[in-house]
Amino acid sequence: MHDIRKYLVTLVKIMAIFMLWGSSWAQESFQPVQFNHDYHLGDLGLTCLDCHKNAKHQERASIPNIDICSECHEDEFDNVEADKVFEYISFETAIPWKRVHRVPDHAYFSHRRHVQLGEIDCIVCHGDVEQMAAPFERPFVNMDMNWCLDCHEKSQISDECSDCHR
Amino acid sequence: MDKSTMENSNEDLDLFRSIEYTGNGFYWTVGFLIFVIAFGLYGYFHQVLYGLGVTGMAQPISWGFYIVNFVFFIGISHAGTLISAILRLSQAEWRRPITRMAEIITAIVLAIGGLHPILDLGQPGRMWNLVTNGRLQSPLLWDVTSITAYFAASTVYLYLPMIPDIAILRDRGVKPKWLYQFLSWNWQDTPEQKRVLERAINILMIMVIPIAVSVHTVISYIFAMTIQPGWHSTIFGPYFVAGAIFSGIAALMIAMIAFRKIFHLERYLKLIHFQYLSTLLLIMSIIWFYFTFSEYLTTFYGNEPDEMRVFNYKFIGDFAPYFWLMVFCNFAVPVIILSFKKTKTIPGILVVSFSVLIGMWLERLIIVVPSLANPRLEYPVGIYIPTITEWGLFAAGVAIFILGFLMFAKYFPLISIWEIREGRESSIKEVAHRLQSYMPDTYEEDELERALK
């Protein structure tokens, strides 16, 4: 009986260690900089297109990097994350953002088609970015074909395979 | 059990031997077969891992052994249910020891053959697309449909007449008891049960014939629906069905001869059974030749250049050895051996059966490959050399068939016991009565009444 209790205690300890290790691993930030959308959009009053400059007129929306950041981050701010950005800028190295929103290469997705021609708001696919204090770790929605077709059907847009697949 | 059936069950002891007695040979054979199957499976995993490139297929010969074997195995599956149903329907009394074996062959080979197109898929993981996005306009979907229907119908058609036999095994206390208990479905041999069973068999037997014919017709449509030279032919449907029955009978006779030899069933599978079946085989051989002749004569006489390239490839080109070997195996051998009483013996029939199987396999090869090897546009002629993976999977297919047959024989009687008993007890009277009714000087009862009025 006593042995079993001892055994259980050890097991719990091992599990606790694993859980601690696991949680610390998860806490390690996914993106290089804890970019705060909430602050930039809400407090500073920027718009999505100010930084994601190609979202309206190009296929790819573009993830902003130091050339855009440096327009404002000319000096150090009183913020750890901002300092990181400044460091990247001063060393002239690109911030290694991890791309989160990705459509498979056999599908043709164009931001221009959706933002400019389709007049769809950014939040429809990317969520309420204005409320997000941390950068994306995973896509806002699971971008599979059913999700695409859902919207295409609702808005009576073509569901021809060859309009998107290639 | 009453006294007479007791006596009979003693008489039919031979039929239980395969179930109740297991020799060393059985284990050795099973072990060997499993080895062959494992080898084939290894090849398949290799193929899934690296792609279909591990086979010998290429451009333009994009179909090879898998499709050939698919057509071949499905062809053999016609042995069974179709022959059994036709014999039952025509009340051929000599069918009794044969039908069960024929039906088993169908069920097992159909499962193997039906899996072959999956071996041939480049993306087997996407197979589900056939259900979610299937296009019924594609002959491949016709195949999926009719093979599934045929498999369902023929397994039921195999199982139903087995119920009384399973009940006999259950009553004898054969192990595993739960299996026979479960499968016998509380069969008590009551007249009501017999009536229901007979009705079910009669309905199925009639249903199964058109399904069986459709299966091989539809397989031929895979080829015939395209506009490729050598394939685009209207007689492909019946040609394939005839070939299927032909190879089916051959496979059935090989199984019968092997089984009879191993379990000493000479009393049940008599020379007369083989002679009747081999007469059927001889007829099918001649029908096969007739179809082949019509098929190639039309091509030759029409003399269309694209068709002629394929024709010449078969008759005098790269495939000539196979083509003429096929004609020899499928026509010369059966006709010569089976026409003479002196050679129409069990060994002779065995030789013919093997020869027909080889010939019919070659026929499938000769249909699939040459048309692909000779594209219409000016490309060089393609070559196809199957690899060890393809041979391995072919061997595994045959091994699965033998293993399935053995395992079946291990648990169920391969010769229908109750039908033999029924034949012994009541059919002789019935047949005598039937024969009498054919005669001019007897009346059917209702006819008599009508005549009197």
Add this chain to the structure above:
Amino acid sequence: MQESGNHRWGMVIDLNKCTGCGECVAACKVENNVAIVGAEESEMDRTMFWMDIITTHEGEYPDTEVTYFPRPCFHCDNPPCTKVCPVRATYRNDEGIVTQIFPQCIGCRYCMAACPYTVKSFNWFAPDWPEEMNSSLNPDVSVRPVGVVEKCTFCIHRLQKAKELARAEDRELREGDYLPACSESCPTDAISFGDLNDPHSEVNKLAKSLRAFRMLEELGTEPKVYYLSKVE
């Protein structure tokens, strides 16, 4: 979205102009990320071309007449390949392009067997590029996985982009907005491409020329690639 169905894309190849240089073949391979198979595979007849050149010889040496037929997919109006596809992985769209939907293909190769022109290729192995070449792949075209069938798509990705650009600029699609890589790259302008439905387009005029013929026309597949026969 786009006004589909008004167009019927087609190609006219002038055999008089074609020198058989192979530029179209190379351009096509690069544009469409067509896999490069090794020497060993090539030996086994597994080379992949979306655009190929068929060479025919007529007459006895030294009076031989050599003709080069650049051979894309013919994008038949009555395609034998799409009819037999069990999963609708290949079909003819409203504008006459016979497309391949790669993620849908189960790799049964029935379409390859049914195509009288043998234009389709199969990915026998997963495509494999040298490390350095990975960054030079065209991002507009998918890299096909192992076990699917592929063929010329008339560079449909270019059509998708051209249509979008035209709409963004609020105008109709103009002739020349959409050209496949082969047509664009041909140094002798032997390959013209355009809308066969447009009465003013170059291809429409050329296709009506007395020299125009189509490959294996007698099969009734109605190909949309015309050849202009050689004249002295």
